[in-house]
Amino acid sequence: MRDSVLIIDLNDYTYEIQSRPDLFEKWIGGTGVAVQLLREHMDPKADPLGEENVIVFATGPFTPAYPLASKTVAMFKSPLTGNLGESHAGGRTATSIANAGYGAIVIKGASEKPVYLVIENEKVHFRDGRVLWGIEDSLIVGRIIAENESGRGIRTMMRIGGAGEKLVRYACVTTETYRHFGRLGLGAVFGSKRIKALIVRGRGKFLPSDPKRFREIYDEIYRTAIASDAMKKYHLLGTAENVIPLNELNSLPTRNLTSAKFEKAEEISGEALAEHNLGRRIACSHCPIACIHLAALRIPYENEPYFYKTIMVSYDYELIYALGSMLGVGSREGLLRLIHRVECYGLDAMSTGVCLAWATEALKRGILTRDHTIVELSFGDVDGYLKAIDYIYEQPNEFYRNLAMGVDHASDVYGGKDFALSFGGNEMPGYHTGHAAHIGFATGLRHSHLDSAGYSLDQKVTELTPQEAVDRLVAEECWRQVLSSLVVCFFARGVYKVDLISRAFEPLGVEVTEDDLVRTGEEIYREKLKLKLEMGFKPEDMRIPGRIFEIQSLRGKLDEDFIREAMNYYVRKVREMI
Amino acid sequence: MKRLEIKDIEKCVGCGLCMFACSRKFASHPEIGNSSSAILPVSLSGFERGATVIFCKACSEPPCAQVCPTGALKPKKGGGVVYIERLCIGCKYCVEACTLNAIFEREDGKIAVCIHCGYCVNYCPHGVLEYREVKT
Numbered sequence: 001m002r003d004s005v006l007i008i009d010l011n012d013y014t015y016e017i018q019s020r021p022d023l024f025e026k027w028i029g030g031t032g033v034a035v036q037l038l039r040e041h042m043d044p045k046a047d048p049l050g051e052e053n054v055i056v057f058a059t060g061p062f063t064p065a066y067p068l069a070s071k072t073v074a075m076f077k078s079p080l081t082g083n084l085g086e087s088h089a090g091g092r093t094a095t096s097i098a099n100a101g102y103g104a105i106v107i108k109g110a111s112e113k114p115v116y117l118v119i120e121n122e123k124v125h126f127r128d129g130r131v132l133w134g135i136e137d138s139l140i141v142g143r144i145i146a147e148n149e150s151g152r153g154i155r156t157m158m159r160i161g162g163a164g165e166k167l168v169r170y171a172c173v174t175t176e177t178y179r180h181f182g183r184l185g186l187g188a189v190f191g192s193k194r195i196k197a198l199i200v201r202g203r204g205k206f207l208p209s210d211p212k213r214f215r216e217i218y219d220e221i222y223r224t225a226i227a228s229d230a231m232k233k234y235h236l237l238g239t240a241e242n243v244i245p246l247n248e249l250n251s252l253p254t255r256n257l258t259s260a261k262f263e264k265a266e267e268i269s270g271e272a273l274a275e276h277n278l279g280r281r282i283a284c285s286h287c288p289i290a291c292i293h294l295a296a297l298r299i300p301y302e303n304e305p306y307f308y309k310t311i312m313v314s315y316d317y318e319l320i321y322a323l324g325s326m327l328g329v330g331s332r333e334g335l336l337r338l339i340h341r342v343e344c345y346g347l348d349a350m351s352t353g354v355c356l357a358w359a360t361e362a363l364k365r366g367i368l369t370r371d372h373t374i375v376e377l378s379f380g381d382v383d384g385y386l387k388a389i390d391y392i393y394e395q396p397n398e399f400y401r402n403l404a405m406g407v408d409h410a411s412d413v414y415g416g417k418d419f420a421l422s423f424g425g426n427e428m429p430g431y432h433t434g435h436a437a438h439i440g441f442a443t444g445l446r447h448s449h450l451d452s453a454g455y456s457l458d459q460k461v462t463e464l465t466p467q468e469a470v471d472r473l474v475a476e477e478c479w480r481q482v483l484s485s486l487v488v489c490f491f492a493r494g495v496y497k498v499d500l501i502s503r504a505f506e507p508l509g510v511e512v513t514e515d516d517l518v519r520t521g522e523e524i525y526r527e528k529l530k531l532k533l534e535m536g537f538k539p540e541d542m543r544i545p546g547r548i549f550e551i552q553s554l555r556g557k558l559d560e561d562f563i564r565e566a567m568n569y570y571v572r573k574v575r576e577m578i
Numbered sequence: 579m580k581r582l583e584i585k586d587i588e589k590c591v592g593c594g595l596c597m598f599a600c601s602r603k604f605a606s607h608p609e610i611g612n613s614s615s616a617i618l619p620v621s622l623s624g625f626e627r628g629a630t631v632i633f634c635k636a637c638s639e640p641p642c643a644q645v646c647p648t649g650a651l652k653p654k655k656g657g658g659v660v661y662i663e664r665l666c667i668g669c670k671y672c673v674e675a676c677t678l679n680a681i682f683e684r685e686d687g688k689i690a691v692c693i694h695c696g697y698c699v700n701y702c703p704h705g706v707l708e709y710r711e712v713k714t
């Protein structure tokens with residue numbers, strides 16, 4: 001197994017490569033290994049924006065052996081929540097890191113001056129980043145580096161835009177232009193360490209221990225993947241295909257969740273985008289599905305007839321929710337412009353949308369005034385939002401400085417807590433399906449819909465007690481620790497079933513039973529939970545925004561007692577688990 | 579003879595499955611990774627602008643073979659080259675000589691060049707590549 005850990009120290013611009021078979025044998029890779037590395041290298045009380053914060057990138061044992069093992073886990077202390085930060089991205093990160101020979105990369109310290117890092121097999125280059133610093137458009141940063149550095153086709157290029165430099169707590173790290181370590185503020189951590197970009201290029205090889213069996217298993221996974229429903233579903237419309245069904249199920253958060261039905265859902269649906277705007281589809285490295293959908297947006301110049309620019313904008317369900325329905329934006333062009341703006345600055349789209357939705361409602365209710373927001377914010381008004389996104393980056397006044405710290409923080413300062421839609425400090429994802437979704441946001445260790453997929457539980461099972469809901473969600477989250485340690489794309493979870501995973505390890509010379517896998521998933525969950533508690537996570541203090549109880553969902557109006565009971569049960573469960 | 583050809587480059591999604599397939603092409607010693615890959619999909623400064631898939635086009639007068647000092651690359655009948663790994667000293671003259679940049683450096687300092695075996699075509703999920711008979 002690939003067990004090299006590259007440790008980079010920005011304080012003195014040194015690096016070393018350690019061989020850690022112990023780590024990868026016990027903890028698989030990805031999330032499992034990242035938790036341990038973070039624990040080894042970081043004080044849980046570290047200041048997220050101080051040099052003592054540590055960034056870990058970890059890949060898994062199936063990269064690049066098998067298709068769909070296409071993701072990298074980033075782990076760090078989140079400047080948004082002050083707690084554990086974990087974010088996954090695709091693109092070419094995983095295969096490049098693996099081909100360069102590393103299982104994981106640890107970045108410590110902070111550079112005095114802006115740098116960008118170039119990592120290759122056995123070598124790290126610390127490059128002068130001063131000229132790139134201050135370029136607020138991450139797309140341009142990418143183009144400049146692409147021209148400067150070798151490794152076309154075999155490299156990953158992570159970078160931050162202006163939002164990361166300005167320490168917006170929900171700035172993302174963009175990779176290969178259209179994929180993101182989106183959530184929980186890794187971009188601000190890059191900014192605080194003065195890392196503008198991180199390039200990894202790799203050309204390497206590994207040998208299977210059983211060549212014949214390796215090709216057979218590969219073919220089995222490949223065939224299963226291209227025949228799978230996921231392949232059809234995500235290749236055709238992408239995740240955007242969820243817009244219409246969720247809207248019909250009364251589950252699409254709209255106008256700061258003052259409704260869960262959006263009358264213009266049709267217009268910003270996956271179907272409409274595909275019909276009118278879809279320009280190209282692309283894939284993460286080693287993924288046959290190609291779920292990344294790029295819309296071509298043609299914008300005329302106002303004062304120059306017959307002069308257009310055409311920009312490509314990558315869209316996904318989450319972005320359509322956060323910058324579309326949540327802001328009441330029902331025009332595709334408006335939505336795509338907003339996505340593009342957020343992409344340029346390198347902001348997390350979900351957090352940005354939720355922050356702006358809250359600000360819009362707060363302004364309407366008189367909690368905020370135009371002195372705060374500078375521009376008029378009203379649902380559906382794209383121009384106002386475009387300007388406000390500029391301000392989140394520029395932070396021209398105290399209000400935007402606060403808004404750049406997240407909706408939880410802003411509502412602490414100004415009020416409007418009841419309709420500040422965040423869980424554990426992380427802005428809410430786009431699913432108002434029922435109790436399970438929200439319990440999942442509250443209990444999930446990333447406060448993400450991907451932790452435990454409560455939205456899917458709400459759709460599949462109707463009769464659940466609060467305790468059953470928590471048990472099912474935690475069990476799902478435990479299993480997902482295996483997937484995110486491997487690290488396979490969650491869209492391929494139907495392909496990577498437990499028996500296949502166990503068999504896929506064999507030709508790589510690793511023996512793991514199905515029971516081992518399940519048990520390891522639970523252990524990783526526990527380790528992550530422990531780390532989160534050490535960082536100050538208090539499940540008993542979890543704030544549940546009152547708004548979610550006011551609005552009809554797929555499961556009708558939600559019951560506050562139900563969720564309170566679930567949380568009490570979860571608190572007890574946590575105590576038992578550690 | 580049969581050749582690896584591009585059928586429709588506009589459908590390339592940049593997944594790199596062809597590249598990883600090339601590393602597995604020898605049944606007796608498949609590799610994991612890209613060191614021995616002789617095919618490389620690259621974007622035109624971002625896949626939104628489209629792709630190029632780089633591999634040997636099987637020249638009838640291959641410049642790579644002309645500059646090879648040891649005879650490790652020999653012109654093949656019908657176009658392209660035969661690579662005799664044993665003779666390769668890793669000088670990379672061929673890498674310089676190929677106008678298409680279709681000779682790749684391996685991790686061990688030797689080179690990788692497409693032998694037109696057609697294995698990768700089976701793994702391109704989007705019909706970009708084909709393996710077809712051409713007149714020589």
Ligand code: SF4
Pocket residue numbers: 633634635636637640641642643658659675676677678679680681691
């Ligand atoms: S490697 Fe380049 S020069 Fe050599 S035969 Fe192929 S295309 Fe021609």
Ligand code: SF4
Pocket residue numbers: 582599600601603615616617633691692693694695696697698699
């Ligand atoms: S035809 Fe064979 S040698 Fe050429 S790129 Fe495809 S797999 Fe590699």
Ligand code: SF4
Pocket residue numbers: 589590591592593594595596597619631701702703704705706707
């Ligand atoms: S397998 Fe096909 S779609 Fe994927 S990179 Fe290669 S040519 Fe492009």
